[in-house]
Amino acid sequence: MxxxxxxxxxxxxxxxxxxxxxxxxxxxxxxxxxxxxxxxxxxxxxxxxxxxxxxxxxxxxxxxxSKEELAYEVLLAALDLMGALLLQVEESRGSERVLDRLRSIALGYVTFFQEHYREFHLVQVLEGALYERLNDPDRAPEFYGRLNRIRNLVTEAIRRGLDDGSLRGDLQPELSAATYMITVDGFMRQLVARSHFIRHTTGHSREALIEEIFRVLTYSLQGAGGGS
The missing domain is CATH 1.10.10.60 (Homeodomain-like)
Structure with missing residues (x-):
């Protein structure tokens, strides 16, 4: 040889x-x-x-x-999956009206919940378990980087809506994007944590409630040129 x-x-x-x-x-x-x-x-x-x-x-x-390090990697992988799904939805519908595009991004989050429930659940569990670490950006730069990439999809859509007049002119892109994603995230977490109670107290299905939250959010963002 x-x-x-x-x-x-x-x-x-x-x-x-x-x-x-x-x-x-x-x-x-x-x-x-x-x-x-x-x-x-x-x-x-x-x-x-x-x-x-x-x-x-x-x-x-x-x-x-450590177990914390392992859990952190599991959390990052779940966020990678969610981010890839949202990006796929956003890229496939780039020519839509801004309001429809925002709705599509949020529906991508719902798809993550429906098709990858284990990872959706792990994000909730591990964000709580790793709270001390995640509350310090210097100790979790990868976590914040992934969240920012997801939020940037919404921020850019809002900027586009401000430019074409389809969204309210008083919106602040970064603040509105954060509020939009927090609202969707909080709604989905409540729907999971209290699904039985919510269904019986409201008399509406999960699907109907999801559709309604998007309608309400869309209405709150829409400007005079919302139909464009």
Whole structure:
């Protein structure tokens, strides 16, 4: 075997080991998702994750230095999924009226809730569990970066609506975008947390309530040129 062949073999071994490490990391993340979802953050231990995968606890710690670090990565992955879904919806409907575009972005959030409920639930659970870390932007720059990318989709749509007159002229793009997303997010969380109570006290289906919140939000943003 010549020098080139030896080098090729070494590169192949290195690449295989990297793939194996990446696969193991993904297995740990997926198991953490399952246990955080089924048991909650507090009742899930690193040893539980290790035992589920038939690994030593030390092996899990080679990939993630703490349960908080592991949970943070799970949270970021869920936000990546949500952001990709919203971006896909926004890009596919770029030629729509601004109000329809805003509604589509919000409906993308609803789709995330309906089609990826586990990840939707994990965002709620882990934001609470990691509150101390997430409350400090210096300790969670990736988290804030993802939130900003999602909010920027709404901000840009509002700016466009101000330019073409379809939205109220007194709106402040950044503030209005934050308010819009907080309203949609809060509504969906309440709908999940109190779905049985809300259905029986209002007499309306979840679908009807979702449609109505979008109608109310759209009306609150609409300007004199709202039909454009």
């Amino acid at each position: 010549n020098r080139g062949q030896i080098q090729a073999v070494r590169m192949g071994v290195t690449e295989r080991r990297e793939r194996e490490k990446q696969n193991r990391r993904e297995e740990i993340l997926e198991t953490a998702r399952e246990l955080f979802y089924s048991r909650g953050y507090e009742k899930t231990r690193m040893v539980d994750i290790a035992e589920r995968l038939e690994l030593s606890k030390g092996t899990v710690y080679l990939y993630f230095k």
